Amino acid sequence: MAKKNEQEFVQHITPRSVDFSQWYTDVILQTGLCDYAPVRGCMIIKPYGYAIWERIQAEMDKRFKATGHENCYMPMLIPESLLLKEAEHVEGFAPEVAWVTQGGTEQLQERLAVRPTSETIFCTMYAKWVQSWRDLPMKYNQWCSVMRWEKSTRPFLRTSEFLWQEGHTIHATAEEAEQETMQMLDVYREVAEDVLALPVYCGRKSEKEKFAGAQATYSMEAMMHDGKALQAGTSHFFGTNFSEAYGIQFLSKEGKLEYAQETSWGVSTRLIGAIIMTHGDERGLRLPPQVAPIQVVVLPIAAHKPGVLEGAKAIADRLSAIGVRVKFDDRDTVSPGWKFNEWEMKGVPVRLEVGPRDLENGQVMFARRDTFEKFSLPMEGLEGAITDLLADIQKTLFEQARDFRNEHTVEVHNYDELKAAVEGGFAKGMWCGDAACEEKLKADINATTRNMPFDQTPCGDTCCICGKHAAKLMYFAKAY
């Protein structure tokens, strides 16, 4: 049945084992996640990709609100003079800013940056809004697009424009701001692991790799199927770096004028890239049920036979009624075989097939996208069975990714071991803390320090790059 179609369909995707990069490109284009835009380095997020982003937004946003944050919206244009106030920050971002220089027919007196990030504008407003300790903390977030004029781009991973959220908070004390930084890192970890099924290593970035203007940057690092790292979210503690530059002062309980302590944190549409490169396989996407726009696709088989369409539709409706995201695919323009392949490629976790015999026998066939298992399920109690099945697929995808990650994380003790390890995964080893070692690693094999785990139990006492005394435990990898 439709064998030729099936063949053709799957041929569109380059085998992952042959060329991971081309496989990624084929998958995102063929599954309708995105398309290239007629603008340098930009992408179009198509409905299937955007629906994943909406799921990520919903899961993140409810946790932001539950931890006392409020959303707001800041202007996308930032006057150059504002951008220049924090020296490190400017240096970090200026080379990749897009500039508006004309408004209507008028040549602007001052260039306006299309925001690469919004610390500068949040700080300007916080300086205006905060007077007293009673005004603190202020815990704001915004969902928006940002622009960074990147030289080499790849959809979802690195594009000139991308969608993200940026949280910006100010606090009366460093302790409180540090707690906030950690809390938001943990919110990110929770969504990554529990919703996106992405196991992540959380820890602190090196001085070299931290955010421009931060005192400390923490990240979560996910491992892609090619063994490379993807920085999947960051949370920064600024201390008073920005508040001194922008004059964010408040009168403390004790009547003293103090600088506010600040944080910022962000995740972006990059997470969609992480899902693809972590869970995808030779047949295309595999989407964790919690983030899948479609969790179950219901296909009528031999749909021309009496009662089949109605019977299949009734099953789809039953699942919709309990909140499962269901697609009832009753197209008569393509064969069932075509549909099997299409929904497999699109990573829908569960396929249900409903034919005349199934209806007679009071059952449906299901196929799991993660394991390719096929069984029949009784119609009675289908709701519970599907709910359990989705939970099991979610768990399985996480465990597969976690096992893969663990198997590809190698403890290293010297430079040769380190260089070998990062060819196929992460290296975990001791580091002296010297940026010169990071530069050497980058120059030699284009690998970088990823982060220092919170559990700093040492695995030696010499730097795996230079051999000198080392007290820091660090993850190393090649990274996107």
Next chain:
Amino acid sequence: MAKKNEQEFVQHITPRSVDFSQWYTDVILQTGLCDYAPVRGCMIIKPYGYAIWERIQAEMDKRFKATGHENCYMPMLIPESLLLKEAEHVEGFAPEVAWVTQGGTEQLQERLAVRPTSETIFCTMYAKWVQSWRDLPMKYNQWCSVMRWEKSTRPFLRTSEFLWQEGHTIHATAEEAEQETMQMLDVYREVAEDVLALPVYCGRKSEKEKFAGAQATYSMEAMMHDGKALQAGTSHFFGTNFSEAYGIQFLSKEGKLEYAQETSWGVSTRLIGAIIMTHGDERGLRLPPQVAPIQVVVLPIAAHKPGVLEGAKAIADRLSAIGVRVKFDDRDTVSPGWKFNEWEMKGVPVRLEVGPRDLENGQVMFARRDTFEKFSLPMEGLEGAITDLLADIQKTLFEQARDFRNEHTVEVHNYDELKAAVEGGFAKGMWCGDAACEEKLKADINATTRNMPFDQTPCGDTCCICGKHAAKLMYFAKAY
């Protein structure tokens, strides 16, 4: 109790009856809806204002999805060459475009427009994506910010940057596209009337007032409390204007190459301005419960007395549990009188006061923001009573606005009547259809045609501007 505070607090708002424009500015700044940005003509949407936008988004978005639309995201930068393809459209938008001319350190070969609207990029992609009638319709929407370099600006009503949604759909037939245009206008009307409590006149814009590039533009027009019109949403039928310019062709069922029929439709953060100027009163905002970020504020009275804080909190929790958006205001840094005024100014529909005697008597005091009525309610069955109360406030605000609108809509038969009517509201009269009459009206008293209602029952047969034969019934007003 706290009389002085109350006086001072309310003094912050200029009386609406004295200076409507200053009242508006005072209200939006004092209630924390927005703030001016350090960028020409831009605004900052603060959390209280953004929370209203999130409510509007949620209500709109669920209706878009229920009518088969999908969200996506297009790049914010549009190459000048793409913008130039549809002549009328360019002419309409070019004078108000902000241009990116530098990316990083590089001078761009071609200027990039910060999108003023996205017809040009949607059309470019539709031309690529559509081949056959099987691909149609495509019904996409995006939530984003747009930029129009406006000369004179006012927060929420007209700013250089604003937030909106823009739906863009393509169809095989003109009939289907026309139906879509009408359907989305009706979705807008439903949200405006049922959620925002804004009565609107729906109808077709004149040729002069239609969207640049449309065959027909339909709008909903709301009346502000000063009698001026606010165009609160538009839905456009393009026919094949854009698809011919951008080459959106498809192979029909009959095997013929045809141009697609297109629509677009949008509402923006302007709706927040409409809510303020329709429902606000001398004491500040009055928010319809369905769109209010906080529906009920619970205030403990004599909070130091034993059991009061706990008792008040328990009531807040009971209401939260049934999905009411509740704020429990237990601040001890301001007096109850201050809180009364603050929440009144912020337009919270219901205030509940819980003191020691209320708790003893098993009751709570409530105050309605719309009518200032105060009563006590028994604790028992409070959930049902509050639900009914919120529904009644929603209905009352709509009816007040509708009655006001109807009382300030005057049927006119000649130019003197027309000129008098638009000083305090809308004029409804016959119009010859000649743009010269519109230009005269604009030049004489800065009023405009608003729209032609679908019910065209005539109220005469001569143009109320030029006196010639007239067959069109039109609404006229001064407008924001």
